[in-house]
Amino acid sequence: xxxxxxxxxxxxxxxFLTFPPKQKIxxxxxxxxxxxxxxxxxxxxxxxxxxDHQILRxxxxxxxxxxxxxSIKKLGVxxxxxxGIDSSQEDEIKNILDQYFIDWDYSIFSNVVRLxxxxxxxxxxxxxxxxxxxxxxxxxxxxFGVAEPVIQRQGMGGERILVQLPGVSDPxxxxxxxxxxxxxxxxxxxxGPAPSEEALLKDFGGVVPGDADVVRGDPRxxxxxxxxxxxxxxxxxxxxxxxxxxxxxxxxxxxxxxLSSAAGKIFEKVTSQNIGKPLAIxxxxxxxSAPTIQxxxxxxxxxTGRFSIEEVDDLSLVLRSGSLPASIKYLEERTVGPxxxxxxIRKGLTSYLIALVLVILFMIIYYxxxxxxxxxxxxxxxxILLGVMSYxxxxxxxxxxxxxxxxxGMAVDANVLIFERIRExxxxxxxxxxxxxxxxxxxxxxxxxxxxxxxxxxxxxxxxGTGPVKxxxxxxxxxIVASMFTAxxxxxxxxxxxxxxxxKIEKLSI
Amino acid sequence: xxxxxTSNIKFMKYKYLAFVLSGIVIALGIISYISKDGxxxxxxxxxxxxxxxxxxEDTTVADIRSKLAKVGLGDSLxxxxxxxNEFLIKTQRIxxxxxxxERMEDHERMAKLIVDIMRTEKEEQELKKGKIDLNNSxxxxxxxxxxxxxxxxxxxSEIAKKIIEYRNxxxxxITNYDELYNLRLDGKIVEGIKKDSFLGSFTTLGVEIVGPQxxxxxxxxxxxxxxxxxxxxxxxxxxxxxxxxxxxxVITLFHDTLVTLAFISFFNxxxxxNVVAALLTIVGYSINDTIVIFDRVRDxxxxxxxxxxxxILNNSxxxxxxxxxxxxxxxxxxVVILYLFGGEIxxxxxxxxxxxxxxxxxxxxxxxxxxxYLWEKYLRKKRFK
Numbered sequence: 001x002x003x004x005x006x007x008x009x010x011x012x013x014x015x016f017l018t019f020p021p022k023q024k025i026x027x028x029x030x031x032x033x034x035x036x037x038x039x040x041x042x043x044x045x046x047x048x049x050x051x052d053h054q055i056l057r058x059x060x061x062x063x064x065x066x067x068x069x070x071s072i073k074k075l076g077v078x079x080x081x082x083x084g085i086d087s088s089q090e091d092e093i094k095n096i097l098d099q100y101f102i103d104w105d106y107s108i109f110s111n112v113v114r115l116x117x118x119x120x121x122x123x124x125x126x127x128x129x130x131x132x133x134x135x136x137x138x139x140x141x142x143x144f145g146v147a148e149p150v151i152q153r154q155g156m157g158g159e160r161i162l163v164q165l166p167g168v169s170d171p172x173x174x175x176x177x178x179x180x181x182x183x184x185x186x187x188x189x190x191x192g193p194a195p196s197e198e199a200l201l202k203d204f205g206g207v208v209p210g211d212a213d214v215v216r217g218d219p220r221x222x223x224x225x226x227x228x229x230x231x232x233x234x235x236x237x238x239x240x241x242x243x244x245x246x247x248x249x250x251x252x253x254x255x256x257x258x259l260s261s262a263a264g265k266i267f268e269k270v271t272s273q274n275i276g277k278p279l280a281i282x283x284x285x286x287x288x289s290a291p292t293i294q295x296x297x298x299x300x301x302x303x304t305g306r307f308s309i310e311e312v313d314d315l316s317l318v319l320r321s322g323s324l325p326a327s328i329k330y331l332e333e334r335t336v337g338p339x340x341x342x343x344x345i346r347k348g349l350t351s352y353l354i355a356l357v358l359v360i361l362f363m364i365i366y367y368x369x370x371x372x373x374x375x376x377x378x379x380x381x382x383x384i385l386l387g388v389m390s391y392x393x394x395x396x397x398x399x400x401x402x403x404x405x406x407x408x409g410m411a412v413d414a415n416v417l418i419f420e421r422i423r424e425x426x427x428x429x430x431x432x433x434x435x436x437x438x439x440x441x442x443x444x445x446x447x448x449x450x451x452x453x454x455x456x457x458x459x460x461x462x463x464x465g466t467g468p469v470k471x472x473x474x475x476x477x478x479x480i481v482a483s484m485f486t487a488x489x490x491x492x493x494x495x496x497x498x499x500x501x502x503x504k505i506e507k508l509s510i
Numbered sequence: 511x512x513x514x515x516t517s518n519i520k521f522m523k524y525k526y527l528a529f530v531l532s533g534i535v536i537a538l539g540i541i542s543y544i545s546k547d548g549x550x551x552x553x554x555x556x557x558x559x560x561x562x563x564x565x566x567e568d569t570t571v572a573d574i575r576s577k578l579a580k581v582g583l584g585d586s587l588x589x590x591x592x593x594x595n596e597f598l599i600k601t602q603r604i605x606x607x608x609x610x611x612e613r614m615e616d617h618e619r620m621a622k623l624i625v626d627i628m629r630t631e632k633e634e635q636e637l638k639k640g641k642i643d644l645n646n647s648x649x650x651x652x653x654x655x656x657x658x659x660x661x662x663x664x665x666x667s668e669i670a671k672k673i674i675e676y677r678n679x680x681x682x683x684i685t686n687y688d689e690l691y692n693l694r695l696d697g698k699i700v701e702g703i704k705k706d707s708f709l710g711s712f713t714t715l716g717v718e719i720v721g722p723q724x725x726x727x728x729x730x731x732x733x734x735x736x737x738x739x740x741x742x743x744x745x746x747x748x749x750x751x752x753x754x755x756x757x758x759x760v761i762t763l764f765h766d767t768l769v770t771l772a773f774i775s776f777f778n779x780x781x782x783x784n785v786v787a788a789l790l791t792i793v794g795y796s797i798n799d800t801i802v803i804f805d806r807v808r809d810x811x812x813x814x815x816x817x818x819x820x821x822i823l824n825n826s827x828x829x830x831x832x833x834x835x836x837x838x839x840x841x842x843x844x845v846v847i848l849y850l851f852g853g854e855i856x857x858x859x860x861x862x863x864x865x866x867x868x869x870x871x872x873x874x875x876x877x878x879x880x881x882x883y884l885w886e887k888y889l890r891k892k893r894f895k
Contacts, residue, residue: 450798
């Protein structure tokens, strides 16, 4: 009796979990429509920025402590060297480095100091930049109002981020918002604009000076040509506290921003020292405008450029949500229209029903009354499968539907194994009761063995797979486990119920 | 009803014939693989751009190709699918540059280009007039034009949502404005929509862009997944049976994978993620039969001590034959149904499964058992000496 209670609890319970199916069963992007993006965070950017920052710091420190050197050269993303030091000051330098640069390894030979970031620190910065990027993207997606987005890191400690946005109605705009690094920098202009790189570098003997970079203007913002800008940004978007749309004196839309107090102080220093000179506003490594500094700017200002209202809104949004700590590269992007998904569901459902009817018909024709047993098992199997999927919030994908259809075929295997064993034993002349008992116990080991191997394969598939295929692996695993329960446990109880009703049975309909 | 009441087929007699047959299929597969310059990979593995379009009227692959040729994409892979006018356009090339060096932005631009070039001249003119394409516009844009005739933003966006839902249910295409009356829309609004929009000749069902890095990674991951799964099987069977059974089982699976891949090459099927999923499923499924028979062999080794090993094997196969045929038959039926009714996306999966199910049943008898037989025979001879 307790067995029937258990079965009832499992079936009714899982059935309840699935109800109402429209809300409980989570559909994958391939069925619901939406966007699937895989991004890569260029973590080198973050290291570069940190190194630039440290170079700036060491310059200040050396100036303060009156330490002579001829130049500083960057060697890679996380190393640089200071050339032309005075060997008599070596001890002082060591002191400074030991005290202020604990995250850096250094070596001194003759008049060169070479610094490189410690490996664990570099890893930490990379790692942080990815988590920060995830946070930033989440903020942006939330501000944009996408329901049930998925934003997660791919793999352990990887540089990739998976973003899934179901049912986005304006994919291009969302994509632009996520993608926009919004790496906003204010950089002092050394020279430019010039129509070509050669013209720009004429005064510098055709060589880019060590502390500067050539940056292009953004023609879409009405800025043409090339600029020579200081390598190190005076202030970056990281320091922005708030940003919103406003208008300038010409009634053009601009972004007005507030900086953090620390950044405000730096900004004040830079602008006060350079009044009358142009300061370039660089967005994602393109000059969007280069206004002349009219007065000292502290912690409030505006970003001008030839913006549309929509662009200003989007830029404010991304600045508010924080700039990305590093630029982002798209590795994969898929947009699935919802109509495709509706069609897939329809086809999947049709295939499922046809398969179910054919398999059940066959089982009943071939195994007669015992086939009905398989029918009950299959229906229970489906209820349990969907219930467990709802419980674990597993996503149903198109390959997942294929997996369910496949379990219809595979689930009867357990029934077949048992029925065949029972038939064999009946043929050997065993009584019905004995045949059922030995059929179940003998077949059980086989069922277990054969199902475990399928589960092993499905687990590897889950490990390997991307969204849709993962969905397949999940339905396959749950389906197989459920089929063991239904074919072995439920089916056995049905048999027992039949034999217990009559005292004597000579024939079994199988 | 029973198919095989008491069969007594001497399966082991034909083992060498089976080896030769499998050898031939695999060899032909290798020849096909080499002569066709490898497999055709789906976008997941090859990377590239894939655009899926559905047209309102009858369109042919040639029509699409000639349009694409205008922008230098005439060599794209164009596939028709579904009973409707649905097409899949896949292309890797953008410029003379190597695919690996291309940027996603270029691909994005190309995807747009493919869609744009499909527009007819008339549609271009309508767009220039400021009308929107009702079959390709999103909710926000449709709501905007509805708003022109209804000073209620909330209602307008509700109507736009209704139109989109209706469109989704019709494979993304509205063919006639009169259909909008089915949505119980006000005549004035329908007339307004009619004025400010046109019904495009096609709709974009989906766009997929996969960068080269992803493709490379996935290929590696897929290969590893299959190898690990095979090793997993080996360990499990070796633990449950003897090591020679495990090795025989895994060789069989390897055989199944190769034969299935050979058929994929013969029929020019694409290797996609779904196909890899099917291959892994076959690895898990095919071993079922093998285990069922090995299980029987283990039983019979105890009860048939007087018989020789070949008889035991034959007996075990015969005893389980009924089950093998029924189970594979049922699974076969389900995958055939998937193949016929499951739609284009699942087609490659279903095809692979069909081949795999047949191969799996055959190889269980003729590869696993034969290998175990030969191995045991060799061991016994050694012991005898």
